[in-house]
Every structure is written in C-alpha cells, then in structure tokens.
Amino acid sequence: MTEALFAPTEPLASAISTQRILHVINGEHYSGAERVQDLLAQELPQFGFDVTFACVKPDRFPEARVSQSVQLYRTPMRSRFDWQCGRKLAELIRQEDFALVHAHTPRSLMAGAIAARLADVPLVYHVHSPTGRDSTRWLQNLVNERLERWLLRRATRLITVSPSLQELMVAHGFSPARVAYVANGVPGVEFISRVRPTGRWTLGMAALFRPRKGIEVLLESLALLRGKGHDVHLRAIGPFETTAYESEVMGLVEKLGIADQITWTGFVSDIHAELRKVDLFVLPSLFGEGLPMVVLEAMAAGLPVVASAVEGIPVAVREGVDGLLVEPGSAEALAAAVGEIIREDSYYDYGSLSEQARSQHGANFSARTMARNVAEVYRDILG
Structure with missing residues (x-):
C-alpha cells in the first residue's frame, strides 16, 4: 500500500542507523536549499541518523541530487493546502518508524506539520531564507509568512541558517530556546592554485x-x-x-x-x-x-x-x-x-x-x- 501511495524511487537501505529522519521538501528545483538537504542526507549517517526524503513538489531534485542511494518518496501536494498529503505522510511515518520530521519550506511545512501531529513525532523546521521577503510578490510573501508562523506553533525546534534569521524568528515571537542557528556548509574541493589574471x-x-x-x-x-x-x-x-x-x-x-x-x-x-x-x-x-x-x-x-x-x-x-x-x-x-x-x-x-x-x-x-x-x-x- 505504501508503494502505491508514495511511489518510492529507490529500495530501502539494508543497514539502518539508530534513528530515522523524514525530510519533507519541495523538490522542484536543485538550488541552495536543496543542496543543503542533499548534503545532510549524505553527512548525517556518520552521526547516527538516516535520512529519507518526501518530495511534495517533485521535479528536478530527485534526479539531480548526489544522494541517489537515499530513499525518496514522491508525495505531490495538489495545492499548498492539500491536507491529504499530510495524512498520507503520517501513515508513512508510522509504517517506517521515523523518529522525527524535518521540513524545509512553507509548502512542505504544511504537509510535515500535519503528518508530525497525526503520527505524534517531533517537528523541526529549517528556515533557509526570510519567507516574508522571498519574492517581489508582496501578497504571496504575506500569505506564506502568515501560514508559516501559524504552522510553526507545532514545531519542536527551528533551525536558521544565519544569525539574522535567528533574530527574525525570535522577533516573530518564538522562544530563543526553540530557535537554533546552524550555519550552512559545503564540502571542500580539490585545491586549485589561483593566480591573478593578467588579461581578461x-x-x-x-x-x-x-x-x-x-x-x-x-x-x-x-x-x-x-x-x-x-x-x-x-x-x-x-x-x-x-x-x-x-x-x-x-x-x-x-x-x-x-x-x-x-x-x-x-x-x-x-x-x-x-x-x-x-x-x-x-x-x-x-x-x-x-x-x-x-x-x-x-x-x-x-x-x-x-x-x-x-x-x-x-x-x-x-x-x-x-x-x-x-x-x-x-x-x-x-x-x-x-x-x-x-x-x-x-x-x-x-x-x-x-x-x-x-x-x-x-x-x-x-x-x-x-x-x-x-x-x-x-x-x-x-x-
């Protein structure tokens, strides 16, 4: 039943770490926030956590990600207010024994918050950018920000990627104890000796x-x-x-x-x-x-x-x-x-x-x- 509902794209890994985390993400792009999600899936197992993805707006991410061995479910939301997606994710959480839900966008937060509440597991929300200043469309920004703040009443913890975002979330009324600052990070690359250009x-x-x-x-x-x-x-x-x-x-x-x-x-x-x-x-x-x-x-x-x-x-x-x-x-x-x-x-x-x-x-x-x-x-x- 789970396969029919969620269409997983890779088999489950045979070795499972102590605790499993469900990352609920959009998935239509492969840009900054998506690279954070991809890197966490690769790096977290060494610290005792296995990641599984649920994409609520699957497009580029499933194919572009480096973490191809990580389980991924396509769980499309018909709209940003699709409550049924959250119910289906709750079923997945119970069946696969996920310890925690980690959401990354206002859309994924809608599904993730419903799922975490129904399955009675903690919810973490990753604040990658200020939702109220995400675009030049002020009405969309306002709706997304209000929705985000309402849904975050259910969140156990917020993770912000910069001190300015941490201050913003505290200013929005969240207790400082609930808001953790975790800087983004990227892998090192092969050393290149850079020389000042002499022409162009x-x-x-x-x-x-x-x-x-x-x-x-x-x-x-x-x-x-x-x-x-x-x-x-x-x-x-x-x-x-x-x-x-x-x-x-x-x-x-x-x-x-x-x-x-x-x-x-x-x-x-x-x-x-x-x-x-x-x-x-x-x-x-x-x-x-x-x-x-x-x-x-x-x-x-x-x-x-x-x-x-x-x-x-x-x-x-x-x-x-x-x-x-x-x-x-x-x-x-x-x-x-x-x-x-x-x-x-x-x-x-x-x-x-x-x-x-x-x-x-x-x-x-x-x-x-x-x-x-x-x-x-x-x-x-x-x-």
Whole structure:
C-alpha cells in the first residue's frame, strides 16, 4: 500500500542507523536549499541518523541530487493546502518508524506539520531564507509568512541558517530556546592554485535566477566596467525560475549591448567545474538571503567574493579579507568594488583574498560541521 501511495524511487537501505529522519521538501528545483538537504542526507549517517526524503513538489531534485542511494518518496501536494498529503505522510511515518520530521519550506511545512501531529513525532523546521521577503510578490510573501508562523506553533525546534534569521524568528515571537542557528556548509574541493589574471577577468554568478538575486544590477555594472576599459566576462551559472523572467533579463542584455560579455550555462550538475573557470565570484542579491550556498562554494574553491551586504552574507564574507561587501541595488557600487579588485594597481592582493576565502570555508562552513550541528539539534529533542 505504501508503494502505491508514495511511489518510492529507490529500495530501502539494508543497514539502518539508530534513528530515522523524514525530510519533507519541495523538490522542484536543485538550488541552495536543496543542496543543503542533499548534503545532510549524505553527512548525517556518520552521526547516527538516516535520512529519507518526501518530495511534495517533485521535479528536478530527485534526479539531480548526489544522494541517489537515499530513499525518496514522491508525495505531490495538489495545492499548498492539500491536507491529504499530510495524512498520507503520517501513515508513512508510522509504517517506517521515523523518529522525527524535518521540513524545509512553507509548502512542505504544511504537509510535515500535519503528518508530525497525526503520527505524534517531533517537528523541526529549517528556515533557509526570510519567507516574508522571498519574492517581489508582496501578497504571496504575506500569505506564506502568515501560514508559516501559524504552522510553526507545532514545531519542536527551528533551525536558521544565519544569525539574522535567528533574530527574525525570535522577533516573530518564538522562544530563543526553540530557535537554533546552524550555519550552512559545503564540502571542500580539490585545491586549485589561483593566480591573478593578467588579461581578461571572468566573473561568476551562480543562482536560481529570480528577481531578488539582482542579476540586473550585475548586468548594469558589466556595462559600467566595460565603459571604464576593464576586460571582463560573466559566466552566469544556473537556470531561470521562469521563462518570463528570462525574457525580461535578455531584453536588458540587448538594451545594454553586452551579449558578447556573457556566457549563460543554464542548469549545471557540477558547480565546482564551473567555478574553476571563474576568477572572481559576484552575488548582487537585493534581499531575501539566508546564508547562500553559492557563496560558500565559491569560497571553498578559493574565489574572492564581491556580494551585497544583505542578511546572512556578511557572516561568511569578511570585508577586505576574503572579499568586498556592497550596498544592494547599486550598479555603481558593485562596479566600483569589482574594479577595486581587478584593476592593475589594486590595493588587494588576489592571492591573499583567495587563500583567506578557502581558510574561512574550512574553519567555519564545512558540510560535516553543518551535519554535526543538525545532529545535535536532533539529539537534544530525541534524547
């Protein structure tokens, strides 16, 4: 009956750790939050927890994830208010003896909260970004935020990926004892000796391109940099959220006359291979960030970072040490910061920026550290 209801895509592992955790996720993308989920599935077993996925909006994640040996159930919600999905997940929890439910989005929280309540197991909610500032659609943001806060009355613990999100959830009325800060983390990568370019600089931006990521600001700064005589090229790594937004951005590219300065990769499964082609990483986010995985991946690859000083980004990027922070929404400020690093008589030593970026990742933002800290939250709840 379970197979018919949930359509698992892989067989159950023969060896099961002490306790099993059901991660309820969306699954339509494979971007920052999805990489957190994927990495936790790979890293948590060493700390005594096995992960199973339930995708309530399955699309790219099931095929793109690295953790292909981890059990995954496709449990689509017909709408964000599909209560039946929660009832079916509760049945799965009881049948498979899951100790805890870990949800990651407002949609997955709806199903996860119902399931956890019906199955009488604890609920953990992972706050990856501020729901009230997730998009430019204010009404959708408001509905999602209100729904999230209402459902979180049932949550045993909240995990936030940055101190700013931790402060936000406490400001929303949640007890500080219920809100744990666990920084995102990414694996280390093979060491690459980075040398300051002598000619063209390749800038990199990786994202699920949507309005809040600020790609328009970067495009305008490219035009400004070229106008000042800098030889720069952009590798834009990742897919667009919608075709309508892609058309809008391409219209701006044409208007600025910078099509020859940009390579659009679309979705890539190997972000590290792309980052090896980049000299300087740029993330011009306008708002709505937690602690971006792409920033951590860039730092792990030894890339200096120029990014907006929004929300959790300054937790990772240290001004003048491994990168520069700029005012969000200002193409002039972004172009000036990039120009400060790439100009021939730059005050900043490229090799030092690169080394410090790699060191910052290794000391504070490894995937293993992230998983260990999540495991501590589980143990605190489960005993």
